[in-house]
Amino acid sequence: MRDKRLDFLRRGRGERFKPLPDQELEKLPDDVWHKCLGCRELLYDKDLEANVWVCPRCGYHHRITVHERIAMLSDEGSFVETNHALRSLDPLEFTIRDRSYKDRLLQAEKDAGVSEAVVTGVATLDGVPISLAVMVMEYLGGAVGSVAGEKITRAVERAHQDGRGLVIVSQSGGMRMHEGLFSLMQMAKTSGALARLQQAKLPFISIIADQTYGGATASWVALGDVIIAEPGARVGFSGPRVLQAIKVRLADDVQKAEFMLQHGMIDLIVPRPQLRGTVIQFLHHFKGHMRCAAQVVPSQANGSAGNQRRKDEK
Amino acid sequence: MNRLVSELEFEKGLSEIRSALEKLTKADPRKVPDLAAQRARLEAQYDQQLAAIYREIIPWNRVLISRHPQRPRFLDFAAVLFPDFIELHGDRRYGDDGAIVGGPATFQGRSVILIGEQKGRSTKENIMRNFGMPHPEGYRKAERLIRMAERFDMPIVTFVDTSGASALEEDEARGVSWAIAECLRTQAEIHVPIISVIIGEGMSGGAIAIAMGNRVLMLEHSIYSVIAPEACASQLWRDVAAAPEAATAMHVTAQQLLRLGLIDRIVPEPLGGAHRDPTTAALYLETALREEFSRISFEQFDWAQQRYERYRQFGQVTDTLSTTQKAPTG
Ligand SMILES: [Zn+2]
Numbered sequence: 001m002r003d004k005r006l007d008f009l010r011r012g013r014g015e016r017f018k019p020l021p022d023q024e025l026e027k028l029p030d031d032v033w034h035k036c037l038g039c040r041e042l043l044y045d046k047d048l049e050a051n052v053w054v055c056p057r058c059g060y061h062h063r064i065t066v067h068e069r070i071a072m073l074s075d076e077g078s079f080v081e082t083n084h085a086l087r088s089l090d091p092l093e094f095t096i097r098d099r100s101y102k103d104r105l106l107q108a109e110k111d112a113g114v115s116e117a118v119v120t121g122v123a124t125l126d127g128v129p130i131s132l133a134v135m136v137m138e139y140l141g142g143a144v145g146s147v148a149g150e151k152i153t154r155a156v157e158r159a160h161q162d163g164r165g166l167v168i169v170s171q172s173g174g175m176r177m178h179e180g181l182f183s184l185m186q187m188a189k190t191s192g193a194l195a196r197l198q199q200a201k202l203p204f205i206s207i208i209a210d211q212t213y214g215g216a217t218a219s220w221v222a223l224g225d226v227i228i229a230e231p232g233a234r235v236g237f238s239g240p241r242v243l244q245a246i247k248v249r250l251a252d253d254v255q256k257a258e259f260m261l262q263h264g265m266i267d268l269i270v271p272r273p274q275l276r277g278t279v280i281q282f283l284h285h286f287k288g289h290m291r292c293a294a295q296v297v298p299s300q301a302n303g304s305a306g307n308q309r310r311k312d313e314k
Numbered sequence: 315m316n317r318l319v320s321e322l323e324f325e326k327g328l329s330e331i332r333s334a335l336e337k338l339t340k341a342d343p344r345k346v347p348d349l350a351a352q353r354a355r356l357e358a359q360y361d362q363q364l365a366a367i368y369r370e371i372i373p374w375n376r377v378l379i380s381r382h383p384q385r386p387r388f389l390d391f392a393a394v395l396f397p398d399f400i401e402l403h404g405d406r407r408y409g410d411d412g413a414i415v416g417g418p419a420t421f422q423g424r425s426v427i428l429i430g431e432q433k434g435r436s437t438k439e440n441i442m443r444n445f446g447m448p449h450p451e452g453y454r455k456a457e458r459l460i461r462m463a464e465r466f467d468m469p470i471v472t473f474v475d476t477s478g479a480s481a482l483e484e485d486e487a488r489g490v491s492w493a494i495a496e497c498l499r500t501q502a503e504i505h506v507p508i509i510s511v512i513i514g515e516g517m518s519g520g521a522i523a524i525a526m527g528n529r530v531l532m533l534e535h536s537i538y539s540v541i542a543p544e545a546c547a548s549q550l551w552r553d554v555a556a557a558p559e560a561a562t563a564m565h566v567t568a569q570q571l572l573r574l575g576l577i578d579r580i581v582p583e584p585l586g587g588a589h590r591d592p593t594t595a596a597l598y599l600e601t602a603l604r605e606e607f608s609r610i611s612f613e614q615f616d617w618a619q620q621r622y623e624r625y626r627q628f629g630q631v632t633d634t635l636s637t638t639q640k641a642p643t644g
Contacts, residue, residue: 177549
C-alpha cells in the first residue's frame with residue numbers, strides 16, 4: 001500500500017508539511033488537501049499554491065522548493081543555472097564511525113534532488129539582469145561547505161563581472177562541520193567578494209527565509225544593501241543545536257525576523273506574495289551602476305508584479 | 315620551566331613526580347643535605363616523562379592545552395612583545411567590550427595596531443572579559459581599530475583566543491552576526507597588511523572575525539575550528555564523548571591545518587606547552603613576528619589583493635563537467 005506520509009517527498013516539496021498521523025490521513029483524498037502548519041486548518045493545495053504556499057487564513061509561510069523560489073524571483077524562462085556541476089572533494093576524508101561524508105553527500109543529493117545546498121544562476125527580474133542564488137534547506141540542512149561557499153562567491157563575482165544586481169535567498173543551519181576549517185573560511189571568502197561588488201556600486205538584496213543561522217548569517221546574509229525576511233523566519237547567530245551544546249537557552253521570539261526588525265538588523269519583513277514585487281522595486285532603485293539595465297523600464301505596477309505574474313502562469 | 319603546573323588528563327603520569335618536587339620545595343635545606351641533587355634527579359625524570367608524553371600527543375590533547383587555565387593570554391604576550399601598548403576603549407556606538415582589547419604599539423620600530431581576544435584568569439576577570447567571548451561591541455571596536463590602522467598606514471596584528479562569540483539574547487539584539495560580518499568585510503577592504511596569530515582557542519565565527527590575515531600563524535598547541543569538537547561530536551556522533559574523534563576528524567590542530575594549507579606558519583612552544591614556560595613562549599612568538607615583519611615592513615605591496623586571493627582559493631571543489639580540479643591551497 002502506498003504510504004501517503006511520503007507524498008511530500010514525491011512531489012519534491014521537501015519537508016514543507018510534516019507527515020500526518022495515519023487516522024487523519026484515511027479521511028483525506030490524495031494530493032488535494034493539506035493541514036496548515038500554522039493554524040492546522042485543512043486547506044486545498046490549489047489555494048495554497050496560488051498564494052505561494054502561504055496560508056490564506058493565518059499567513060503561515062510553508063516551505064517552498066528551490067524551483068518555486070527561482071520562478072518567483074525571475075522572469076519566466078530567463079533563469080540559466082550556473083556551476084551546477086561543482087561537487088565537494090571531501091578534503092578531510094571525513095568519516096563518522098563507518099559512514100563517510102562522501103556517502104552522506106550522495107544521499108543528500110538523492111534526498112534533496114539538487115547537488116548542493118545552494119542553486120545559482122543568472123536571470124532577469126522585471127527585465128533587470130540579476131545573479132541569483134537560492135539556498136536549499138533540504139540538502140544537509142543548508143549547511144555551508146566549500147561548494148556552497150564557492151557557488152555563492154561565484155554568484156557574487158558574476159554579478160560584479162556582468163554588472164548585475166545580486167539576489168540571495170538564504171536558509172542555512174550553519175557551517176558544514178564535515179569540511180572543518182574549509183567551511184569557516186567561506187565566511188571570509190564570500191565577505192571578500194561582496195566587498196568588491198559593493199565597491200563597484202552594484203546592489204545586493206539579501207533575503208532571509210526560515211531558518212538562517214551561523215556562518216551564513218554572520219557573513220553574506222548580514223551584508224545586504226537591503227535585508228528582507230519572510231514573516232516568522234528564524235534567523236540568528238548560533239543555531240538551536242549549537243545553543244544546546246553550549247547550554248544557552250533563548251526565548252522563542254529572539255531568533256526571529258520580527259525581533260531582528262525591532263532591533264534594527266533587517267530592513268523589512270515582506271510576506272511571500274509581495275516579495276517579488278518588493279525586490280523588483282529595489283532593483284529599479286539601485287540599478288544606476290548596473291550594466292545593460294539602465295534602459296530597462298519598470299513594468300507598470302511594480303508592487304503587484306509578483307501576483308500579476310503568478311496569475312499569468314496559470 | 316614551571317614543573318608545578320596542574321596536569322591535564324593525558325599528563326597524569328607526571329603528578330607523582332610533581333608532588334615529590336612540591337615536597338622538596340617546602341623541605342628545609344638544612345635537614346635534607348642532598349636537596350639539590352634530589353631535585354635535579356626529579357626534574358630530569360619529569361622532563362624525560364614530559365617529552366615522552368608530548369611525543370605521543372593527539373589532536374584532542376592540544377584542545378586541552380589550548381584551554382589550559384594557566385596558558386598565556388593576549389595581554390601576557392603583549393606585555394613582553396609590545397611594552398608601549400596603549401589600550402583604546404569602546405566601539406563609539408554602545409560600549410566597551412572586555413573580551414576584545416586593542417590599540418597602538420611599537421614593534422620593530424614601527425607603529426602597529428594590536429587587536430586581541432582576551433580571556434580572564436580569576437573569576438572577577440573572567441566576568442569582566444565574559445570568559446573571552448566577545449559581544450558585538452567587541453567586534454565593532456575591532457573594526458574601528460582596523461579602520462584606524464588603514465588611515466594611518468599601520469600594519470595590524472591580531473591575536474585569536476576565544477571559545478566563540480557570545481550568543482545570548484543581548485548579543486542577538488545588538489547584532490552579533492552583523493558585527494562579525496562587517497568586521498570581515500572591512501578586513502577585505504583595507505590595504506595595510508594583517509598578521510593573525512591563533513594563540514589559544516580559535517573557535518568558529520568569533521575567531522575568524524578578527525583573523526582575516528595576509529599571514530595566519532598558529533602556536534604549536536593552539537586550535538582553530540569551525541565548531542567546538544564537543545558540539546561536533548554531539549551533533550554528528552550523537553555522543554559528546556566522541557569529542558576526541560571529532561577533533562581528529564575536523565583537523566583542528568596547527569599541524570593538520572598547515573598540511574592543508576589553511577595556515578602559514580607554526581610558532582613553536584616550549585616543551586609541555588606555553589603555560590609551563592610563558593617567557594620562552596613569548597620569545598618564540600617574538601622571533602616569528604620579527605621574521606613576519608621583515609617581510610612586510612616598508613614594502614610597497616598590494617596587501618588587499620593578496621588577502622583577497624588568499625581567501626578566494628580556500629575550498630576544495632571539483633567541477634564534474636571538466637577535468638580541472640581546484641587544487642589544494644598552499
Ligand atoms: Zn494557517
